[in-house]
Amino acid sequence: MSKGRLFIVSAPSGCGKGTILAEVFKDRKVYYSVSCTTRGPREGEKEGVNYHYITEKQFSQMIEENGFLEYAQFSGNYYGTPKKAVMEKLEQGIDTVLEIETNGAFQVKEKIPEAVMIFILPPSISELERRLRKRGTEDEATIAKRVSEAEGEIKRSFEYDYVIMNDDLDPAIADFKEIIDNYADPDARAQGFKTKNEQVKKMIEEVLEK
Numbered sequence: 001m002s003k004g005r006l007f008i009v010s011a012p013s014g015c016g017k018g019t020i021l022a023e024v025f026k027d028r029k030v031y032y033s034v035s036c037t038t039r040g041p042r043e044g045e046k047e048g049v050n051y052h053y054i055t056e057k058q059f060s061q062m063i064e065e066n067g068f069l070e071y072a073q074f075s076g077n078y079y080g081t082p083k084k085a086v087m088e089k090l091e092q093g094i095d096t097v098l099e100i101e102t103n104g105a106f107q108v109k110e111k112i113p114e115a116v117m118i119f120i121l122p123p124s125i126s127e128l129e130r131r132l133r134k135r136g137t138e139d140e141a142t143i144a145k146r147v148s149e150a151e152g153e154i155k156r157s158f159e160y161d162y163v164i165m166n167d168d169l170d171p172a173i174a175d176f177k178e179i180i181d182n183y184a185d186p187d188a189r190a191q192g193f194k195t196k197n198e199q200v201k202k203m204i205e206e207v208l209e210k
Ligand code: 5GP
Pocket: 010, 011, 012, 013, 035, 036, 039, 070, 071, 072, 074, 079, 080, 081, 082, 099, 100, 101, 102, 103, 104, 105
């Protein structure tokens, strides 16, 4: 059986990543990797669904046992992708999605070069800040931290394979579908989302300026 495809998706928090992914993969067979984290569950999150919530000690043990495909520290907590489940799904020919931040994303790309890296951009830094505030799950200090982290991540989006803009949900979903269906086709519209593209580079620069 042919191997499943691996999609690495990164987006600063508040970019609408969850909504886009749920819509894009609604009618497709896909495995969403469930990460381990040392941060506590937010309201409404469930163990084994959103994350596996583990202690720092358990996290260190998994590192020692080589249990992570990648791991990184983000916003004062550790996050890691359990290796076994992902490799098994790919072997079984099942497409797999990792929703991870940039440091982890580059670690995976180095190990699995055929993985497709996709970055979702907010329309601007100020709009991202507005969305975070509207969500109301974080205090002001956390919002400020998330905004500065987002800037750092957006700067690294130049190194992704594809970048899409989420200023409007429906076109963002359509763009994402175009990429996952046609990234290997040199004539497809998907080529227009490549970061090698001058227009895409300009779009990233503009997001950082506003
Ligand atoms: P949050 O705490 O908001 O759920 O996630 C914070 C950041 O960690 C997000 O950018 C999210 O994509 C990323 N993240 C979640 N799971 C993993 C993981 O397993 N590895 C890495 N490197 N980042 C992760």
